[in-house]
Amino acid sequence: MARQMDPDDLNPERIVTVFGGTGFLGRRIVKRLLERGFTVRAASRHPARVALVFSSITRMPEAVEADILDASSIGSAITGSQAVVNAVSLYVEQGVQTFERVHVKAAADLAAASRDRAIDQFVQISGIGSDPQSDSNYIRARGRGEGAVESAFPGAFIVRPAVMTGPDDAFLTTIVRMIRLLPVYPLFGDGGTRLQPVYVADVAEAVSRLIDGRTQGSSIFEFGGPRIYTYKELLREIARQLDTHVKLMPVPFAVWNALAGVAELLPAAPITRNQIDLMRQDNVAAIDAPGLKELDIEPRDIDEVIRAIEQRRRVGSLSSPA
Numbered sequence: 347m348a349r350q351m352d353p354d355d356l357n358p359e360r361i362v363t364v365f366g367g368t369g370f371l372g373r374r375i376v377k378r379l380l381e382r383g384f385t386v387r388a389a390s391r392h393p394a395r396v397a398l399v400f401s402s403i404t405r406m407p408e409a410v411e412a413d414i415l416d417a418s419s420i421g422s423a424i425t426g427s428q429a430v431v432n433a434v435s436l437y438v439e440q441g442v443q444t445f446e447r448v449h450v451k452a453a454a455d456l457a458a459a460s461r462d463r464a465i466d467q468f469v470q471i472s473g474i475g476s477d478p479q480s481d482s483n484y485i486r487a488r489g490r491g492e493g494a495v496e497s498a499f500p501g502a503f504i505v506r507p508a509v510m511t512g513p514d515d516a517f518l519t520t521i522v523r524m525i526r527l528l529p530v531y532p533l534f535g536d537g538g539t540r541l542q543p544v545y546v547a548d549v550a551e552a553v554s555r556l557i558d559g560r561t562q563g564s565s566i567f568e569f570g571g572p573r574i575y576t577y578k579e580l581l582r583e584i585a586r587q588l589d590t591h592v593k594l595m596p597v598p599f600a601v602w603n604a605l606a607g608v609a610e611l612l613p614a615a616p617i618t619r620n621q622i623d624l625m626r627q628d629n630v631a632a633i634d635a636p637g638l639k640e641l642d643i644e645p646r647d648i649d650e651v652i653r654a655i656e657q658r659r660r661v662g663s664l665s666s667p668a
Contacts, residue, residue, distance in 0.1 A: 537578030
């Protein structure tokens, strides 16, 4: 758990700037850093959103207007920082927001600007399976982005989480809802892809410990949960915890790709071809890669997340009008 700081412990010079600080992982990183006594800047194109996202906490991050795609705007956001975290991610390309632009060029620009301002630490949030040689545009860009950051900021931390879960995620929450609704649940392929879901709060805690100087000698970390499931096993385990039965149906990846291609035309795509690409390959931490254990974090399994999802559902149903 994060160490709670006394007011006298707070050092305003311990500044961390987090890009993507209002996102699924980024906002949790911001909260953990605040709890550790850091002064946190949440850099965003829409700084007004920062107040909304963090309205429930006592210590607020500083909202800073900056666009990671605009190299000229990031300098003032990071000046004076001890560390910079890049938690910006893109899953669907739109206009100038391409995988190459966001995950490679912008990441490299931010890392180079951090190096030029003598910032001590840089943390790049990537993902397990990132591969600069991949046939997938998304996976290839994540891999190329890692290399670009390492070249621009030698010694940067590269953080590769497995698929992240949380009570407000787009992964387990969707599965839980669909298992309750569907008489038959479609599998990705034959359901044999291996996954190691990790609790998003554990990843955020790990990042805060990296910045707080809890490790030496390693620059690439892979964070996975305590159990490895095949996708089929994961669905059955979720159904068991929901005390229900799930009937599974294999669906070829070619069919998923066609469906995702249509879904991407929607304003908020429920599934994308890049997510399908990720489900084609195992998403498991490498045995020889340092991870949560090296940071003294005991990873939590999906049962805690499922309970939180179900509690939200019950509260929502009670508050809904009859």
